[in-house]
Amino acid sequence: MLIVKIVGFCFVSLFLYLLLKERKSEISVFISIVAGILIFLVLIPQITQIIDFVNNMANKANIDTAYIGIVLKIVGIAYLTSFCSEICKDSGANSIASKVEFSGKVMILVLSIPVLMAVLDSILSIMQV
Numbered sequence: 001m002l003i004v005k006i007v008g009f010c011f012v013s014l015f016l017y018l019l020l021k022e023r024k025s026e027i028s029v030f031i032s033i034v035a036g037i038l039i040f041l042v043l044i045p046q047i048t049q050i051i052d053f054v055n056n057m058a059n060k061a062n063i064d065t066a067y068i069g070i071v072l073k074i075v076g077i078a079y080l081t082s083f084c085s086e087i088c089k090d091s092g093a094n095s096i097a098s099k100v101e102f103s104g105k106v107m108i109l110v111l112s113i114p115v116l117m118a119v120l121d122s123i124l125s126i127m128q129v
Helices: 002-021 025-060 065-090 094-128
Strands: none
Touching (some): 002 025, 025 065, 065 094
């Protein structure tokens, strides 16, 4: 199972991180970043399957794929923001972490405007009938 390999890799990375954290803090942060990137690379096939599944379901339900793309972008922004924020917190840069989180929230809000407008248009069209 893939999750067993990922968890094993995470434990090894955590051990190296904790071992080097006190002596070489810059290397421990690098280990954390590299571990996150490697885990992401391993998960790319699963992420691709999820995207394909969502697109297939959207096509079957006759949902505009533009909205599905927006939702997938929002999820991606949320995950990347969380990843970057945790790296910043691990490095001791909590103020940068909070700014990264804030910027992610703003970007998500901006991307969600077309979806919100479509929902409002649908509600208004239903109310006029």
